[in-house]
Amino acid sequence: MHPLKVEQPYPYEQWWVAAYSAEIGRTIAARTILGMPLILYRTEAGEAVALSGICPHRSFPLDQGCLVGDSVRCGYHGFTFAASGECVEVPSQSGVPTHSALRRYPVAERGDLIWIWTGSEETADPALLPDIESMGPGNPGWTVEQHPPATIAARYTLLIDNLLDLSHASFIHSDTIPAGEKVAALPVELIETEKSLNVRRLGCNLPPNPFFRLMFPDHDGPIDQSFDAEYFGPHLIRTGGALHASATGERLGTQNYIHLITPETPTTLRYFVVTARDFGADNAALGRLHLDMGTRIQPQDQAAIESIEKVLQTLAPHPREVSARVDTGALKVRKRLTDQIVAEQRARREPAAA
Ligand code: FES
Numbered sequence: 537m538h539p540l541k542v543e544q545p546y547p548y549e550q551w552w553v554a555a556y557s558a559e560i561g562r563t564i565a566a567r568t569i570l571g572m573p574l575i576l577y578r579t580e581a582g583e584a585v586a587l588s589g590i591c592p593h594r595s596f597p598l599d600q601g602c603l604v605g606d607s608v609r610c611g612y613h614g615f616t617f618a619a620s621g622e623c624v625e626v627p628s629q630s631g632v633p634t635h636s637a638l639r640r641y642p643v644a645e646r647g648d649l650i651w652i653w654t655g656s657e658e659t660a661d662p663a664l665l666p667d668i669e670s671m672g673p674g675n676p677g678w679t680v681e682q683h684p685p686a687t688i689a690a691r692y693t694l695l696i697d698n699l700l701d702l703s704h705a706s707f708i709h710s711d712t713i714p715a716g717e718k719v720a721a722l723p724v725e726l727i728e729t730e731k732s733l734n735v736r737r738l739g740c741n742l743p744p745n746p747f748f749r750l751m752f753p754d755h756d757g758p759i760d761q762s763f764d765a766e767y768f769g770p771h772l773i774r775t776g777g778a779l780h781a782s783a784t785g786e787r788l789g790t791q792n793y794i795h796l797i798t799p800e801t802p803t804t805l806r807y808f809v810v811t812a813r814d815f816g817a818d819n820a821a822l823g824r825l826h827l828d829m830g831t832r833i834q835p836q837d838q839a840a841i842e843s844i845e846k847v848l849q850t851l852a853p854h855p856r857e858v859s860a861r862v863d864t865g866a867l868k869v870r871k872r873l874t875d876q877i878v879a880e881q882r883a884r885r886e887p888a889a890a
């Protein structure tokens with residue numbers, strides 16, 4: 537599916553963020569992830585559970601049922617399912633029919649985020665989760681803000697494209713990102729490793745502005761700022777980076793913007809943004825400013841990629857595109873993602889060779 541060179545829209549053998557931890561409690565929450573309706577809740581012991589969201593009896597949505605202890609009772613005829621997904625009660629008979637279990641999705645909770653694995657249960661490996669603590673969330677040395685999640689009517693790959701080419705900051709965010717107007721002119725460096733691909737721009741000698749003064753009240757003078765766009769997978773891109781005093785090279789701190797992307801359907805996505813800094817922990821005004829900026833920046837990106845999605849839906853499945861040098865990182869990411877999907881398809885066909 538455009539812009540990937542493969543028709544399967546997303547990889548299934550993958551961890552995705554299903555929700556912020558605080559969103560899920562002792563009521564049943566419904567989500568759609570990779571086209572699959574799911575329910576999420578916590579057991580009495582507080583463990584997060586993800587199960588398929590449709591009752592196998594007559595397709596009633598299970599979020600309209602209720603929790604009975606750690607089990608889910610369907611609101612239509614009362615079929616009841618344990619947290620393992622197993623059907624444990626059919627009120628109108630003794631015993632339960634065969635093939636009546638719900639699919640259970642492996643869950644991990646890290647960085648105050650609930651992650652689910654949409655591939656087969658045997659391949660769910662917590663070691664494949666990103667090292668989110670190194671970026672701030674879940675790390676006690678960092679201050680973190682979780683921004684309200686948004687549903688965007690666009691294929692998730694358009695958000696990946698958007699984040700991998702931050703030169704858009706000079707145009708759609710020229711009024712909302714301090715120093716954003718400078719980004720398009722900065723030279724780009726590509727840093728590729730096995731676990732990530734970072735499109736880095738370095739802004740040198742950026743003059744003091746009110747945002748820098750709020751971040752570093754004790755610093756006076758120009759700042760060197762990294763504008764990274766680091767792809768860890770289709771689920772996570774980190775932007776932001778380290779800030780240094782231009783005169784001395786002293787590191788003032790690191791400000792990360794963590795973008796968590798979860799496809800809902802082939803043409804919609806759920807977007808979570810988490811801001812994290814390792815300085816100014818007691819600077820509540822800075823936290824409020826980040827949340828406030830998010831309310832202005834995010835809709836600008838959303839409007840842009842929703843407009844593109846509308847265009848794509850009127851064009852041939854693989855429209856012609858012209859790329860610039862600045863797109864090198866985004867094109868390499870498309871290739872990584874295409875390769876990931878192809879490898880997953882191959883492993884499905886030839887499990888012994890995987
Ligand atoms: S539809 Fe769920 S019990 Fe009948």
Ligand SMILES: [Fe+2]
Binds near residue numbers: 698705709837
């Ligand atoms: Fe943006």
